[in-house]
Amino acid sequence: MPRVSKRQKLLEAAALIVHNQGIDALTLDAVAKQAEVSKGGLLYHFESKEALVKGLVQHMDNIYRENVEGSTKEDSEETGKWTRAFVNTMYKQSLENKEISAGMLAAQGINPDLLKPLQETYDHWQEQIQQDGLDDVQATILRLAVDGLWLSEIFGLGTLDQEMRKRVLETLLEQTHPKEKS
Amino acid sequence: MPRVSKRQKLLEAAALIVHNQGIDALTLDAVAKQAEVSKGGLLYHFESKEALVKGLVQHMDNIYRENVEGSTKEDSEETGKWTRAFVNTMYKQSLENKEISAGMLAAQGINPDLLKPLQETYDHWQEQIQQDGLDDVQATILRLAVDGLWLSEIFGLGTLDQEMRKRVLETLLEQTHPKEKS
DNA sequence: GAAACTATACAGTCCAGATGGTATAGTTTC
């Protein structure tokens, strides 16, 4: 009677472990225990550790895609909509669901090739952002800044206080609207 | 009579392994082999794996500090010098010495607390950047953008082509000089 | 100035425990 499938629970458990204890602590036993699933149950869903990490990356990729692509469709303003969608999504994620980036860290740790799906998604977004009706360099800088925000959250490097974070976001979003002057 | 101390070689070997194969491949045996040092030799210099990673982080911290702080001292223009130093340093590192960020990944993997020295360094820089004579939000955005560039290189997410990267850097640097208008 | 000793910088081996993964037998849910 899996209301929330155990598969989901396993992914969340794995992400949580990576987030809190680092990827060295990501063992099959630990994930099973955290998810309150037997080891057999884990291996029923993910036949290997690599498969688990693959699932983590895919999960992350799905969530990001849904958010970004959904966001572009709701945006009534054509110009800058990809850039806006990216900024909004990444910013939101960096607040809500920090564990989600765990998939990325885990993949880098175990087998960097597993990052491919995410890399392709990102490459696609970067293309859109460069053709978003804005100055391509300026749009790219906005994108990079949000990624920087994300990096700072993941590793705790020069994190901004709430006020500053808010002002940064507002400024970034402002700049996704075409300017009158220069 | 160690010309280049084996300690250095060990650190470089460890960073290379993390960079190429991910941190799961960072075993004492692998590092020793890569550095052409025996395992005993490794443990002479670093009494534990954690100590090795600590060394990696410290090494990274040192290099960054030297670069950023050195750069501020050479800068003849007072306004924006920290922001400029940061942008220049991180950009340079992202090209030259990609393995250097391995320390960060390794620390996150093994024991996130090991990141502390780097975190303190970054917090200090962030303070300086916010009081750099520029608009504090704008300066912070520049800083974040370079970090984003760094993230994109580390994980291969939406990497920019050479031309775009160059234009981005130039634009970022331009913006570290105070503007006449608005 | 030679012998005795110390410190440093490694080499190489060994082992207890952890880990990924297999197997198997049974149980619950739809």
Add this chain to the structure above:
DNA sequence: GAAACTATACCATCTGGACTGTATAGTTTC
């Protein structure tokens, strides 16, 4: 009755790191 598990035992391999051994450069003692 098949899918989705639980529970547990088991194994081969890997890993950290303790431990012992050794070469050499420098220091002290007489």
